[in-house]
Amino acid sequence: MYGYVARRILATLPVLGIVAVVVFAILHLSPGDPAALIAGDQATPQQIAEVRNKLGLDRPLYQQFAVWLSSLASGDLGVSIFSNQPVTRLLAQRMEPTISLTITTTIVMVLLAVPIGVIAAWRADTWIDHAVMSLAVLGFSLPIFVVAYLLIYGLAMTWDVFPVQGYTPLREGIGAWANHLVLPSLTLGLSFMALIARITRASMLEVLSQDYIRTARSKGLGPRQLLIDHALANAAVPIVTIIGVGVALLLGGVVVTESVFAIPGIGRLVVDAILTRDYPVIQGVLLIFSGVYVLLNLMIDLLYVVLDPRIRY
């Protein structure tokens, strides 16, 4: 089994390498001329050439890639064109809100979605089930910022329950911190929750139709033991898998959520970077988010062994 873990960890390295190549290729092989875009519409050919020279864009592609990769390996993500600060420092400054938002959202939404899915499966084909499933489809269909504004309209403007915008760091008090995170988390988590609830229900229905559940039921087991100890434990693998896949939804959603709620996180950083065409920052954020996603799915793969002792590698 240790051999498997080692091999699985080694297997992520090429994926990370490919991500690096893809990220590099996006910005360097696209038909547009980045130097012209950065210099702006009124730039003279000389100014464009200067920008190109400053960014090293006039060198052969393989050289640019080698330079970029070697600095990447030493933890250097380059320097922001717009603010002239190292990208790693910018990322570090913006880290806390984004981590707060994604982690609280993940925990709260999983804690909500799994029980909802279990109940929907347990009470399949009743009004509870139909309501849950309808909400799930709706959760996929509404654009994330429309959800945000509906929540702002209902909970912040009309009832004045939660703040409309902004972020308070954790060190300024857990109450204010949590209060500012409620609406962004609900916004960000809705489609994530819909996804998990739907898979939980499907996975539970599959397990609940099996013989050992009928046996357990006929020997008089209560619903709690039946659903949690017997059924959910066996339905866990697909649920955990989809939680990992859903993180991609979260990381994409962070970009929108932080913009709507004016949260100074990495998502806002990348949106600002697009508007100013700050390529090193865009590259850095893409790499960080993709890296987190790949590593998280690695952890989930390794978690299977714990969740399902039948899986042996």
Added chain:
Amino acid sequence: MTDVLQQVDLAGDADAMAPRQRGLARRYPMVMLGALLFAIVLLITLAAPWLATHDPQEIDPIARLRAPSAEHLLGTDALGRDVWSRTIFGGRISLMVGLVVGLLASVLGLAIGLISGYSRIADAIVMRVMDGLMSIPAILLAIALMSVSRASILTVIAAITVVEIPRVVRLVRSVVLTLREQTYVEAAIIAGTRPARIVFKHILPNTLAPLIVQTTYICAAAMLVESILSFLGAGTPPEVPSWGNIMAEGRTLFQIAPWLILSPGLLLGATVLAVNLVGDGLRGMLDPRIARRM
């Protein structure tokens, strides 16, 4: 959808067709509901020139930020333009992006997936690239692609298509890999059938059913991504009244004029919902076992 059914009805024997019609609606209520909803949105956007009460680009500085009324059904924006007229014209762009991306990503993904599933050398390279593309969260990848190109509807379509292609490739490839081991394909190989003929005659038709379902989901996702790109300022050029752009203009005004975001937003939600319902329903028709569970 209902139009088509009625035409069939008129063409054939009315009495013989009637039970079948009822059967369809009863057996697949969600597909029919979704299709109906989508047809309504499509009709509204197609009939926009007749349904619009104002010119969607007409500026009226006196009637700025008016709340919804009889004169302006969904109110007006910061330049006094009629939101109802802009919304129904804007739907054309969102729907077009959705449909074109759905078709393009499916056709290109099908081609790549077939090659990848059938040739082991191509497979090794293609799938690594697809793994890399899929490791980048979809919205971020689209944003990055848009940041290197000049904003236009074509670049938006291209960017979202690139994001969606890997999903199609994976699907098609997995179907091809299972089909390749089927005895009838082995029989065709032994009989000396040319590879191209095996792919087109024996494998391609079997990939179509799951592909059509995937196309509907891509269509829904593309409309959402387009609105997010425009909303963030990285999508269609601001002068195009797409749903995302109308909402982007309403961002700073949300507290005084919520209708600017809510009217195109909810219409977009309804459209995506309709397409998702059709997708779920089609998947159910193709695999009734999943339908019961999902």
